[in-house]
Amino acid sequence: MNELKYLDILQQNKELGVSSKSSPYSVTVLSNIIVHQIKEILEFSLRGEGINANVEFGDYDNIIQDSEKYQDSDLIIIFWELCNIVDGLQFKVDILNESQFDEIFEKIKFEIDFVLKNTHKTSFVLINKFTSLTFFGFNAKKGRFDKLADRLNNYLEKKILTNTALVEINKVIASVGISNSLSLRQYYSSKSLYTIEFFKFYVEFIKPFIMAINGKSKKIIVFDCDNTLWKGVLGEDGFSKIEMSSREKNGSIFAEVQTMALALNKQGILIGLCSKNNLDDINEVIISHPDMQLKKDVITIKKINWKDKVSNLQEIANELNVGLDSLVFVDDSSFEVNLIREKLPEVTVLQVPKNIYEYPQMFRKNLNLFYNLSTTLEDNRRNKMYENQLKRESTKPSFVGIEDYLTSLELKMTISENDKSIIPRMSQLSQKTNQFNLTTKRYTENDIKNFIDCQGVYVYTFSVSDKFGDSGITGLGIISIFDDICTAKIDTFLMSCRIIGRNIEYAFMDYIVKEIKNKKIKNLSAKYIKTRKNKQVEGFYDVCSFDVTSEDELSISYVLKVNEYKSKKINYIEVISGK
Numbered sequence: 001m002n003e004l005k006y007l008d009i010l011q012q013n014k015e016l017g018v019s020s021k022s023s024p025y026s027v028t029v030l031s032n033i034i035v036h037q038i039k040e041i042l043e044f045s046l047r048g049e050g051i052n053a054n055v056e057f058g059d060y061d062n063i064i065q066d067s068e069k070y071q072d073s074d075l076i077i078i079f080w081e082l083c084n085i086v087d088g089l090q091f092k093v094d095i096l097n098e099s100q101f102d103e104i105f106e107k108i109k110f111e112i113d114f115v116l117k118n119t120h121k122t123s124f125v126l127i128n129k130f131t132s133l134t135f136f137g138f139n140a141k142k143g144r145f146d147k148l149a150d151r152l153n154n155y156l157e158k159k160i161l162t163n164t165a166l167v168e169i170n171k172v173i174a175s176v177g178i179s180n181s182l183s184l185r186q187y188y189s190s191k192s193l194y195t196i197e198f199f200k201f202y203v204e205f206i207k208p209f210i211m212a213i214n215g216k217s218k219k220i221i222v223f224d225c226d227n228t229l230w231k232g233v234l235g236e237d238g239f240s241k242i243e244m245s246s247r248e249k250n251g252s253i254f255a256e257v258q259t260m261a262l263a264l265n266k267q268g269i270l271i272g273l274c275s276k277n278n279l280d281d282i283n284e285v286i287i288s289h290p291d292m293q294l295k296k297d298v299i300t301i302k303k304i305n306w307k308d309k310v311s312n313l314q315e316i317a318n319e320l321n322v323g324l325d326s327l328v329f330v331d332d333s334s335f336e337v338n339l340i341r342e343k344l345p346e347v348t349v350l351q352v353p354k355n356i357y358e359y360p361q362m363f364r365k366n367l368n369l370f371y372n373l374s375t376t377l378e379d380n381r382r383n384k385m386y387e388n389q390l391k392r393e394s395t396k397p398s399f400v401g402i403e404d405y406l407t408s409l410e411l412k413m414t415i416s417e418n419d420k421s422i423i424p425r426m427s428q429l430s431q432k433t434n435q436f437n438l439t440t441k442r443y444t445e446n447d448i449k450n451f452i453d454c455q456g457v458y459v460y461t462f463s464v465s466d467k468f469g470d471s472g473i474t475g476l477g478i479i480s481i482f483d484d485i486c487t488a489k490i491d492t493f494l495m496s497c498r499i500i501g502r503n504i505e506y507a508f509m510d511y512i513v514k515e516i517k518n519k520k521i522k523n524l525s526a527k528y529i530k531t532r533k534n535k536q537v538e539g540f541y542d543v544c545s546f547d548v549t550s551e552d553e554l555s556i557s558y559v560l561k562v563n564e565y566k567s568k569k570i571n572y573i574e575v576i577s578g579k
Helices: 006-019 038-047 063-069 089-095 098-118 144-159 169-176 184-190 196-213 251-266 279-288 309-320 334-343 356-365 382-398 402-408 420-432 445-453 504-518
Strands: 024-031 052-057 075-079 125-128 164-167 220-223 270-276 299-305 327-331 348-351 411-417 457-466 469-482 487-495 523-529 547-551 555-561 573-577
Touching: 006 038, 024 038, 024 063, 038 052, 038 196, 063 075, 063 098, 075 196, 089 144, 098 144, 144 164, 164 196, 169 196, 220 251, 220 309, 251 270, 251 356, 270 309, 279 299, 299 309, 309 327, 309 334, 327 334, 334 348, 382 469, 411 504, 420 445, 420 457, 420 469, 420 487, 445 457, 457 504, 469 504, 487 504, 504 573
Parallel strands: 024 052, 024 075, 075 125, 125 164, 220 270, 220 327, 270 299, 327 348, 411 573, 487 523
Antiparallel strands: 411 457, 457 469, 469 487, 523 555, 547 555
16 A cells, blocks of 8 residues: 555545445544544555445544544544644643643543543544654653653553553654654644655554454464575475574574464464475474474474465365465465465465565564454464364264264353353454354454443353363354343354354254243344355354345345244254353
């Protein structure tokens, strides 16, 4: 986007807006300066990722009142500039006495408290940290404007709620440059402080937050090996000559990249290998090379052969049961990189720079692709869970039929209701689950908390275990009950792709129907909202004896007469209530 001119962004954003068929994602920008140029830049950036963003603005310098007015937005972004808290504060601050200075500090604290209170039910809020770089970035001495920004940022960090994140705006200004970030001529004439270049970079900077909320974060990083994980070609240079040690000039570069990959793995990102090489040679490096950091226990999947990498990457996605758009592939070869970009455009491809000293920084700049709002127990155990899944699949051919295989697993399903201790995992499931997800609604932790706190709403989760291990919390159902009309509605029904194929969804539906039946509910409504990825669940409600009430090109609406529900009677799953 940085290469595009503003007029090009305007035109292309308009075209994307017309062609988008996904549900609108409402963004409200509140500000005490003029920031209207961010609208098309942010919309264009998000629409290009399949997020149908619609940006609107609150009134100028009306943050407190508008924070309440727009609290139902999917996202609120707040530009709160110190220079306009009090008109001309940047030049008045040094002549204030201590009492006046403290009065301004207390005033802003009071306003912060009001805004946080007004937005405590908002799905997600981004607040820029206060900055002094705009007017005092070139000053060696730390002045009162700097100190005021620091004190307010410290206050913000202590007060923000779980639905709020702070934007390190100083990093944006530092990356663009102070002079290139500011339009002082426009500021003094119309209170428009920032340039187009600033907004372009700012949008890319906050994008990981929004991508994570909307289930667009990457899940797997797949590496080539030669000149990607180490310096050298294993088949030519040999085991002892490849370099990936911090003690070596070139090796230290690859050691740094491997260390960053390990850090990603600890956050729940899977690591795979896809390389044209001899499998035995690569295995020897993984097992025996003293400088290889990516050992067997952190490599979830390997495709080491002489087949084309397009096929291998497709197999990786299929075996892990994820979409190709969950993959990031790293390779040094221009041929391979361009081939993957052409044949598998859904895969994000990173090429090792020709100047290898740029490699760690390139890798570091792309860490935001994997950004998650929180890390859960399931993230920490993900490698083991996928290892167990591969073991399950390896035993399947030894059984005559699928029922015999599923019975052999000794499946147990533990269901919990309104458990606030696992809100981060519930939110994460809604944000990351695409395939078995009937509505693909994305919810933040604050959204889930609001559901649990709402009378008449029941949030069910389940965890699954079998003789191979524990798959963790892998399913979510959100049900709204309307006692006055004896009706309930399924807002969300989803489960992780790694447990698909075990008929767990039917046992979960049996449980939900039993629960609402006990509450004297007569009708249960539901909706299947079509997406590019959830085609496999299109007929799920039909199989569960729901009747179609309406249908269009985007969705199918259903209703179930609870007393006429026909259970699938999955006898090989032991269901345990965790209430």
